[in-house]
Amino acid sequence: MRARASTRTGGRRTPQRPAPRTGVHRLYGLLAVLLLLGAGLVLPAGGARAADNGTWGVFPTPPAGAALSDRAYFFHQGEAGSTVADSVTIVNSSDRDLTFRVFATDAVNTPSGGAFALLPVEERPADLGRWIVLPAEMAQPLTVPAKGRKDVPFTVKVPADATPGDHVGGIVVLGTAVEGVRQEGGVQVGVKRSVGARLYFRVPGPLTPGLSVEDVRVNRSAPLLPWVHDARATVSYALVNRGNVVVEPTVTVSARGLFGRGVLDRPARELKVSLLPGQRVELTEDWPDAPQSDRVTVRVRAGAAAHPDLVSESEVAFLAVPWPAVGVLLVLAGAGAGLWALRRGRRARAAADRPAPAADLAGAR
Numbered sequence: 001m002r003a004r005a006s007t008r009t010g011g012r013r014t015p016q017r018p019a020p021r022t023g024v025h026r027l028y029g030l031l032a033v034l035l036l037l038g039a040g041l042v043l044p045a046g047g048a049r050a051a052d053n054g055t056w057g058v059f060p061t062p063p064a065g066a067a068l069s070d071r072a073y074f075f076h077q078g079e080a081g082s083t084v085a086d087s088v089t090i091v092n093s094s095d096r097d098l099t100f101r102v103f104a105t106d107a108v109n110t111p112s113g114g115a116f117a118l119l120p121v122e123e124r125p126a127d128l129g130r131w132i133v134l135p136a137e138m139a140q141p142l143t144v145p146a147k148g149r150k151d152v153p154f155t156v157k158v159p160a161d162a163t164p165g166d167h168v169g170g171i172v173v174l175g176t177a178v179e180g181v182r183q184e185g186g187v188q189v190g191v192k193r194s195v196g197a198r199l200y201f202r203v204p205g206p207l208t209p210g211l212s213v214e215d216v217r218v219n220r221s222a223p224l225l226p227w228v229h230d231a232r233a234t235v236s237y238a239l240v241n242r243g244n245v246v247v248e249p250t251v252t253v254s255a256r257g258l259f260g261r262g263v264l265d266r267p268a269r270e271l272k273v274s275l276l277p278g279q280r281v282e283l284t285e286d287w288p289d290a291p292q293s294d295r296v297t298v299r300v301r302a303g304a305a306a307h308p309d310l311v312s313e314s315e316v317a318f319l320a321v322p323w324p325a326v327g328v329l330l331v332l333a334g335a336g337a338g339l340w341a342l343r344r345g346r347r348a349r350a351a352a353d354r355p356a357p358a359a360d361l362a363g364a365r
Contacts, residue, residue, distance in 0.1 A: 104132035114281035128169035164205025165244025210243025
């Protein structure tokens with residue numbers, strides 16, 4: 001297979017830069033964070049809902065006298081070296097007192113699928129999570145009474161050398177009670193639930209959207225009886241945010257056979273993924289009616305509705321051959337050749353053992 005990739009930003013091709021490593025082996029499953037609705041940087045027109053798991057919830061503190069917040073998540077902007085203050089509210093909806101651990105951390109995209117996630121408590125943040133300062137008492141467990149509420153003030157202290165662009169994290173409220181056990185290899189791991197409120201922070205300065213399509217691959221399975229059953233394939237590819245702002249990608253997948261014949265044409269669609277700066281995600285597309293026999297070039301093209309000039313594409317070529325059927329034919333051909341050779345050998349031995357004709361013997365005298 002051969003693969004080619006190109007990226008265009010603002011109508012010009014830009015060199016590919018390696019994405020920062022984010023550590024793909026994080027324990028996302030142990031965090032189980034429930035997140036606020038609305039992944040974009042623009043506040044939704046409708047009313048916001050708290051991130052809630054049915055037992056407790058966390059959301060931006062409502063204005064004085066209001067029962068509900070008018071914010072879906074935290075969104076702030078501040079110059080390098082500035083400090084921004086806000087407050088997060090924790091609501092206990094249960095009939096018993098609950099104890100939590102409250103901490104701030106960074107946001108990431110899960111490597112497979114690109115879901116929004118917040119780092120677990122075991123992993124130290126390196127970006128926005130380090131800028132968020134909670135009250136000193138949050139170093140100890142926080143108890144919220146049954147049907148009660150706690151407002152926790154916090155500040156965001158932007159470093160003097162903070163880079164321009166979007167920095168994303170959140171405040172996580174982790175229940176201290178172990179609510180289940182699951183097996184991981186030979187070890188039993190206690191599972192705790194948590195709820196997190198997203199926090200988007202933008203540092204003013206040059207904003208550079210960046211998006212790259214990389215590592216396009218095709219995994220194909222051919223049926224034993226070609227053209228009787230469909231061949232299936234999976235198109236896999238990676239999207240990398242190489243800019244400094246959050247992007248919401250749209251993707252088009254197409255394929256051409258010999259002589260440019262179209263064999264796949266899927267229009268642009270939104271992935272419902274907010275790709276954070278520096279993040280890389282692996283995505284797949286099922287292809288249930290892939291070609292049985294052809295030379296195919298698959299192209300993945302990505303863009304973003306909010307950034308019309310942001311375009312990247314990559315392609316890979318492969319040869320579609322019904323290998324199971326070819327294998328069966330080769331086995332049959334080999335068996336036929338072997339049978340023919342066997343019969344020919346038997347005939348040769350039989351001819352050698354046959355006595356000479358009588359006329360030949362008389363002439364020999």
